[in-house]
Amino acid sequence: MKIVMAHGSGGDMTRRLIEEIFSKAYGNEYLSQLEDSTVLPCETKIAYTTDSFVVTPPVFPGGDIGRLAICGTVNDLAARGAVPKYVSCGFILEEGLDAELLKKAAESMALAAKEAGVLIAAGDTKVVEGKGGLYINTSGIGFVYERDVKAKNIRSGDAVIVSGTVGDHHAAILGARLGMQSVSSDVAPLNGMVEALFEAGLNVHAMRDVTRGGLATVLCELAEASEKHIEIDEEKIPVSAAVKSFAGLMGLEPVYMGNEGKMVIILPAKEAERAVGVLRMCKYAENAAVIGHVYEPEKEEKPELTVKTALGGTRVLDVLAGEGLPRIC
Amino acid sequence: MKIVMAHGSGGDMTRRLIEEIFSKAYGNEYLSQLEDSTVLPCETKIAYTTDSFVVTPPVFPGGDIGRLAICGTVNDLAARGAVPKYVSCGFILEEGLDAELLKKAAESMALAAKEAGVLIAAGDTKVVEGKGGLYINTSGIGFVYERDVKAKNIRSGDAVIVSGTVGDHHAAILGARLGMQSVSSDVAPLNGMVEALFEAGLNVHAMRDVTRGGLATVLCELAEASEKHIEIDEEKIPVSAAVKSFAGLMGLEPVYMGNEGKMVIILPAKEAERAVGVLRMCKYAENAAVIGHVYEPEKEEKPELTVKTALGGTRVLDVLAGEGLPRIC
Numbered sequence: 001m002k003i004v005m006a007h008g009s010g011g012d013m014t015r016r017l018i019e020e021i022f023s024k025a026y027g028n029e030y031l032s033q034l035e036d037s038t039v040l041p042c043e044t045k046i047a048y049t050t051d052s053f054v055v056t057p058p059v060f061p062g063g064d065i066g067r068l069a070i071c072g073t074v075n076d077l078a079a080r081g082a083v084p085k086y087v088s089c090g091f092i093l094e095e096g097l098d099a100e101l102l103k104k105a106a107e108s109m110a111l112a113a114k115e116a117g118v119l120i121a122a123g124d125t126k127v128v129e130g131k132g133g134l135y136i137n138t139s140g141i142g143f144v145y146e147r148d149v150k151a152k153n154i155r156s157g158d159a160v161i162v163s164g165t166v167g168d169h170h171a172a173i174l175g176a177r178l179g180m181q182s183v184s185s186d187v188a189p190l191n192g193m194v195e196a197l198f199e200a201g202l203n204v205h206a207m208r209d210v211t212r213g214g215l216a217t218v219l220c221e222l223a224e225a226s227e228k229h230i231e232i233d234e235e236k237i238p239v240s241a242a243v244k245s246f247a248g249l250m251g252l253e254p255v256y257m258g259n260e261g262k263m264v265i266i267l268p269a270k271e272a273e274r275a276v277g278v279l280r281m282c283k284y285a286e287n288a289a290v291i292g293h294v295y296e297p298e299k300e301e302k303p304e305l306t307v308k309t310a311l312g313g314t315r316v317l318d319v320l321a322g323e324g325l326p327r328i329c
Numbered sequence: 330m331k332i333v334m335a336h337g338s339g340g341d342m343t344r345r346l347i348e349e350i351f352s353k354a355y356g357n358e359y360l361s362q363l364e365d366s367t368v369l370p371c372e373t374k375i376a377y378t379t380d381s382f383v384v385t386p387p388v389f390p391g392g393d394i395g396r397l398a399i400c401g402t403v404n405d406l407a408a409r410g411a412v413p414k415y416v417s418c419g420f421i422l423e424e425g426l427d428a429e430l431l432k433k434a435a436e437s438m439a440l441a442a443k444e445a446g447v448l449i450a451a452g453d454t455k456v457v458e459g460k461g462g463l464y465i466n467t468s469g470i471g472f473v474y475e476r477d478v479k480a481k482n483i484r485s486g487d488a489v490i491v492s493g494t495v496g497d498h499h500a501a502i503l504g505a506r507l508g509m510q511s512v513s514s515d516v517a518p519l520n521g522m523v524e525a526l527f528e529a530g531l532n533v534h535a536m537r538d539v540t541r542g543g544l545a546t547v548l549c550e551l552a553e554a555s556e557k558h559i560e561i562d563e564e565k566i567p568v569s570a571a572v573k574s575f576a577g578l579m580g581l582e583p584v585y586m587g588n589e590g591k592m593v594i595i596l597p598a599k600e601a602e603r604a605v606g607v608l609r610m611c612k613y614a615e616n617a618a619v620i621g622h623v624y625e626p627e628k629e630e631k632p633e634l635t636v637k638t639a640l641g642g643t644r645v646l647d648v649l650a651g652e653g654l655p656r657i658c
Contacts, residue, residue, distance in 0.1 A: 001428040021432050046375070049416035050468060052455045088379035092421065099330040101348050122468065126381045128656060137449065139379060139468035141341040148519040301599070327457060 045144035047082035052137040062184030066108030073140035075209035081149035082142030088122035090137040094130025116189035149227035153205040157271035160292040161265040163285040167243040167257035188261035193282040210262040211321040216255040232292030282322040374473035376411035391513030397436030402469035404538035406521040410478035411471030417451035419466040420655040423459025439635035445518035482534040488601035490594040490619040493613040496572040496586035522611040539591040542649040545584040552632040561621030592646035
């Protein structure tokens with residue numbers, strides 16, 4: 001078997017690669033939590049995550065690889081209900097890289113870290129042959145306190161909320177590659193809105209940040225991990241006019257388009273409207289909306305994600321198949 | 330300015346790159362500890378570090394990139410006196426990579442993690458275009474307990490110990506590239522020997538694992554950080570016969586050759602012989618030796634590293650200049 005681009009898509013081939021190679025080699029009770037970040041015992045529990053960023057182009061409308069590298073890791077910690085504290089960064093630089101670009105990326109990291117309230121606490125740099133490319137790995141540590149946020153907590157009757165419009169980052173990257181710079185990326189740290197939810201006393205069951213593979217892939221993973229059905233309503237999913245027309249032009253479905261500043265939040269239905277009210281007061285969540293609900297599968301049914309279409313039909317959505325947009329993050 | 334291979338050497342150009350770009354962009358009190366890993370406040374203190382591995386060839390006599398990726402991070406934690414606990418791994422795979430090689434690397438990681446007693450607790454995979462190469466970032470968390478191990482603790486009169494022969498990893502990599510597979514890498518986890526030192530009640534002041542840039546570069550950094558002179562005795566530095574002849578053939582100085590399984594330990598001179606005794610009972614430290622001592626600079630002298638040569642002279646050693654051996658780790 002040879003590695004192909006689709007192994008990095010975040011969809012089914014990525015999952016298979018992980019199951020067949022990494023889980024087999026060193027699966028353990030922590031890795032098998034299968035959440036965006038891993039909760040680890042400590043005197044106080046800490047959340048710990050890692051992510052590499054290989055986005056191209058490295059600078060795009062609305063952000064750059066540096067902002068992405070901080071926000072991606074911060075959001076993985078926030079999705080566990082953790083308060084992000086420390087980030088490490090490992091740079092792999094291809095020979096010929098313009099130092100100005102590197103400097104700009106480092107400065108973006110600093111700004112994003114300041115905004116998110118995290119410290120860049122460890123670093124490393126390597127240089128390899130190549131064509132001037134830039135890769136950044138970040139890992140992150142967050143403090144967990146008494147919060148218990150995970151897919152297994154999802155219950156029938158829960159509501160599904162998304163914190164804003166979907167598809168923006170995907171459209172920004174693809175647009176930039178095609179020379180159509182009309183859509184800005186949504187790349188942003190989401191720990192502020194997560195804190196607001198907890199401060200309001202809301203009983204958040206599970207969260208995921210919506211990245212590679214898009215909203216549908218994330219919700220499929222949540223359905224599977226919780227062994228529940230999830231149904232979403234196509235008309236309720238926030239999509240900006242710019243992304244809608246871009247997606248139409250490109251033949252893309254917004255629910256499979258990647259984001260870098262959107263959170264899916266699952267909590268009891270009776271708290272949903274209040275949660276949306278809290279979110280809409282937050283930066284980066286002005287367009288938060290309830291988009292669906294969780295319900296119990298019939299005996300021996302496999303948990304699945306369905307969407308009610310605008311025309312009144314219902315169809316099943318699966319995780320993203322194939323390679324998606326390569327190097328989107 | 331363009332990035333060149335020397336920026337990844339671990340020597341002076343790497344340092345300048347860090348100072349001029351990363352420290353400027355997001356320097357903070359934690360990053361400025363300038364130790365192999367960063368000690369962070371928490372309910373119990375944790376040590377946190379990151380390292381990317383880009384070694385070529387990815388499989389070499391005595392090890393491979395997977396073993397290296399675990400041991401490098403474990404050793405950075407151990408060098409702070411921390412007990413390594415958790416490791417994250419971020420893979421960047423170039424399209425065309427043979428999955429067998431990836432599998433072998435993952436298995437090596439698992440074995441090394443088991444040997445070192447750490448859990449691989451978070452992971453990520455990306456795929457990029459390229460020529461089938463493999464990059465691995467690991468970050469690590471260790472528990473610090475009551476130990477305070479850092480360069481600033483170094484005192485005049487301290488002894489300098491190295492845990493074994495130097496230059497083995499460098500000779501293994503360069504030999505493999507040249508088709509002369511005579512020397513095995515020393516890649517190994519060193520946390521076992523560090524625990525043995527603490528269990529024996531030894532008052533370790535500072536440690537560093539000896540990697541890129543070699544013994545001389547590490548000792549220069551310790552001299553500078555502690556504002557002390559360090560003098561080592563060339564004849565006391567352990568070098569295997571195979572590395573000695575390889576270095577002679579290649580015109581290399583063993584003190585500038587990279588290692589991946591050697592620790593420098595600095596503690597009070599009166600404890601030095603006992604420490605060497607403890608080390609020699611440990612796996613990977615059979616050839617431990619006292620190689621030098623620390624003394625006070627005259628007023629306004631800059632701290633420096635000197636070596637007494639076999640011929641009785643003394644010369645000053647600086648950090649590795651230029652690029653060293655690219656992609657040694």
